[in-house]
Amino acid sequence: MRSKSKTIKLTGTSYALLAVLGEFGEMTSYDIKQAMESSIQNFWPVPHTTAYEEPARLAAAGYLSARQEEGGRRRRVYALTKAGREALTEWAAEPETSPPQLRDEMILKVFAGADPEALQESRVAWHKAKLEELRGYLTMVRSVEGFEPSERTLVAGVAYHEKMLEMID
Amino acid sequence: MRSKSKTIKLTGTSYALLAVLGEFGEMTSYDIKQAMESSIQNFWPVPHTTAYEEPARLAAAGYLSARQEEGGRRRRVYALTKAGREALTEWAAEPETSPPQLRDEMILKVFAGADPEALQESRVAWHKAKLEELRGYLTMVRSVEGFEPSERTLVAGVAYHEKMLEMID
DNA sequence: TGCCTAACCGTCCGTTCCGTACTATACGCT
């Protein structure tokens, strides 16, 4: 019973999806998008279209199963297959990680001669808004059982933005 | 004397190149790559191929001029055109910046159930190595005149990695 | 002088990623 699954290279984004599905079980693309926002979006941003494109890719390669919803929109519901779960745990067990990567247009502008002072104000506001947002997710996530992994990443996110605010001084 | 220049959308990466050329004047792709490494690579990473592909794009759109080197490899030497400089200063003057973006596979693994302790060691080492590297560039850059913009971004980079090390505790 | 080798420099190319714009469905309200 050999399945004709295309072999693909799993990228960080792939694992992000697998991880979310590993946490929460069966999900539609929309669910995935929501779940990422309240967990890892801060450390692994993906555009919402990825939540639609990537599961298809992963399913084609045998890492996800897809079934059709019964009523309503008859959306596709994805879940990890055995291969998917294996790939995920194997990857998570690898101690090597690619280095973190930062992308900051503000610094670019400063490099190009912009006045740092002028830019920092809105940056501070942005970090504060992010903190709000993450704290919102945090209280949400803490009110239910079984969201410990999300909680951990949110805590990390809060710590991160606090450090960034410190740094701007 | 209308020049047939294709209009393109300038991305953050485009401006990164323009900014480097704005700082240092005429450069080959290889020079650009080097210059980025010792200045903004930390806040705007680009693969080396971009230093070859993007200038061609920018030149086609009229933002850069290209001339052939005389001897040796007869490489293309790029410089800002008037349009390029204008686009650059205009962009730098805009107070809006896209929010900074972080991408960290380690957090992803922790989210997927990996042991944070196990991963942090090499992460600490990585940040320390980065600090070394940036400080190296810093002393290099400080030994000559006219590298103030690079210096500023390097200083920011040092501050960043120091904060990250603090955070890991 | 000529060879060898390492460092330097550049290109090709398939895949992935991204953002924008647009469409469609469900649901609550009057």
Added chain:
DNA sequence: AGCGTATAGTACGGAACGGACGGTTAGGCA
């Protein structure tokens, strides 16, 4: 029923990525 809004999904072109490979140059050494 009709309308408005939030929810959900698609299409697609262009940019970014990265690996693999190919060519060039300079310097050391026989």
